[in-house]
Amino acid sequence: MHPSKSTDRLIVTAPLGHKVFTGSQLAAVAQAAGPDGRVETTPQQYLLVTPPPGRRGAVIEELEAAGLLVYASGPAIRPLRVCGMCKGPVVEGLPAARALNAAVVGRPVPLPLKVAYSGCPNGCAEPLIHDIGVIKEGDGYAVYVGGRGSGQEPRVGRHLALVAEGELPRLVERLVGLYAAEALGGERFPAFVDRVGLERLRAAG
Numbered sequence: 717m718h719p720s721k722s723t724d725r726l727i728v729t730a731p732l733g734h735k736v737f738t739g740s741q742l743a744a745v746a747q748a749a750g751p752d753g754r755v756e757t758t759p760q761q762y763l764l765v766t767p768p769p770g771r772r773g774a775v776i777e778e779l780e781a782a783g784l785l786v787y788a789s790g791p792a793i794r795p796l797r798v799c800g801m802c803k804g805p806v807v808e809g810l811p812a813a814r815a816l817n818a819a820v821v822g823r824p825v826p827l828p829l830k831v832a833y834s835g836c837p838n839g840c841a842e843p844l845i846h847d848i849g850v851i852k853e854g855d856g857y858a859v860y861v862g863g864r865g866s867g868q869e870p871r872v873g874r875h876l877a878l879v880a881e882g883e884l885p886r887l888v889e890r891l892v893g894l895y896a897a898e899a900l901g902g903e904r905f906p907a908f909v910d911r912v913g914l915e916r917l918r919a920a921g
């Protein structure tokens with residue numbers, strides 16, 4: 717598990733691109749939570765599991781042994797939300813999505829930050845209303861920043877760049893690195909984008 721700051725709850729996902737949990741994985745989740753435990757579902761396609769007191773370490777081991785991915789739920793980058801990859805994982809860029817997820821998920825940031833990936837401009841993972849959104853366009857990957865789907869001022873993300881597959885994880889790593897280093901207290905990513913501006917963010921990439 718990524719060593720970001722711990723909170724009680726654990727984020728639990730299937731490996732990226734797996735659309736189902738197996739029965740044994742769900743049994744492991746039930747075992748981990750205990751008979752009176754809580755398991756929450758989220759719009760971001762992961763489960764939030766609250767381990768019983770004193771069992772956090774054991775629960776993490778049990779869930780990972782079942783083939784699940786486990787992350788702390790503190791201020792960190794959330795697991796990538798991905799579309800249904802309906803046209804096939806190769807055409808829709810599943811390897812790129814996996815590389816992006818591996819590069820940034822769990823990284824500590826001032827406030828939780830959500831990244832979404834869609835394999836075509838239909839945008840089924842809602843990339844334009846996430847902090848950072850990626851849409852595969854032909855052989856390239858369009859990156860949008862500063863979207864927000866909830867709260868008092870929902871808004872559409874702004875186009876930052878169109879990059880090749882190999883550049884995508886590095887660009888997003890640099891964006892979140894800049895946010896981690898320069899965000900003002902309590903500043904969410906969309907407000908950070910507004911303050912520093914697209915040109916500064918492009919230069920960082």
Ligand code: SF4
Nearest residue numbers: 799800802835836840
């Ligand atoms: S974004 Fe495109 S590839 Fe992904 S599920 Fe929607 S239509 Fe299919």
